[in-house]
Amino acid sequence: MAMNSQSLSKEQVLIVGCGDIGLRLAQRLPQDSYEVTGLRRRPPEDTSFLRYQMCDVTDASQLAKALRKEYAAIVISMTPCERSDAGYQQAYVQTCQNLLDGLRASQNSAFLIFVSSTAVYGQMNGEWVDENSATEPDSFSGKRLLEAEAIIRESEFLSAVVRFSGIYGPGRNRLIEQVRQAKASASTHITNRIHSDDCAACLAHLIKLKRNGEQLEPIYLASDSSPTPMLEVVTWLATQMRVKDFLSPDAVNERGNKRCSNRQLLDSGFVFRYPTFKEGYAQVLADLNN
Secondary structure (H helix, E strand, O other): OOOHHHHHHHHHEEOOOOOOHHHHHHOOOOOOOEEEEEOOOOOOOOOOOOOEOOOOOOOOHHHHHOOOOOOOEEOOOOOOOOOOOHHHHHHHHHHHHHHOOOHHHHHOOEEEEEEEHHHHOOOOOEEEEEOOOOOOOOOOHHHHHHHHHHHHHHHOOOOOEEEEEEEEEEEEEEEHHHHHOOOOOOOOOOOEEEHHHHHHHHHHHHHHHHHHOOOOOOOEEEOOOOOHHHHHHHHHHHHHHHHOOOOOOOOOOOOOOOOEEOOHHHHOOOOOOOOHHHHHHHOOOOOOOH
């Protein structure tokens, strides 16, 4: 009986599409204050800080059953099954609509956090963008993410949209491998990045702000404090890795060319563990060498 009472005193958090970021988020929510459930189609074993539940969240009936429990906060952090318009429509648009339908049926008044991307911005001239900048993406991914954002933002539920820039970290070593294999791009386009640990910390930060009764903005742009030309990033990596030949004339330039401002996130009290790509990639390289 005491265990049940203790559990009820904890704030219930649900992570819809609980992959790497969801796992990292659960690790950052104090276990004495939060109880976290993660929905996955093929869940791994439970951990001490995260209980998994099998659920295909693109299936409305399965998701509705998972929402019968009362949740204080729900994080929607999806990964498409395929990089296509149909894949993004299913993962983001359909899931968000299913979620709202399920919440309404269960009369749940959860706070919603939708994990989006800076792909919603179409700027290409190196200009600064923030939460109020125009969102006119050319890509299907950006368009579908905007559609999903609108579903959440225009609902009756209190919500926040978080637009992450390019995520890197453990297991996300694409750029490192490009340098190692002499396939890196010499593009001078500006790139924007955020370490996966900071992604999780950002989501935990917003959940805690809501719990403390703080005023939240409808959108947060989450990127580190160092928008940097791609050539500078890969050159720095090559120096750290002692790789002499790392560029390829055939390398495809990064999509986009903009500078993402994190001012609003910083003003909310958030502190980056890795404020620039140098601190973040230094840690990734150190882990790889251990």
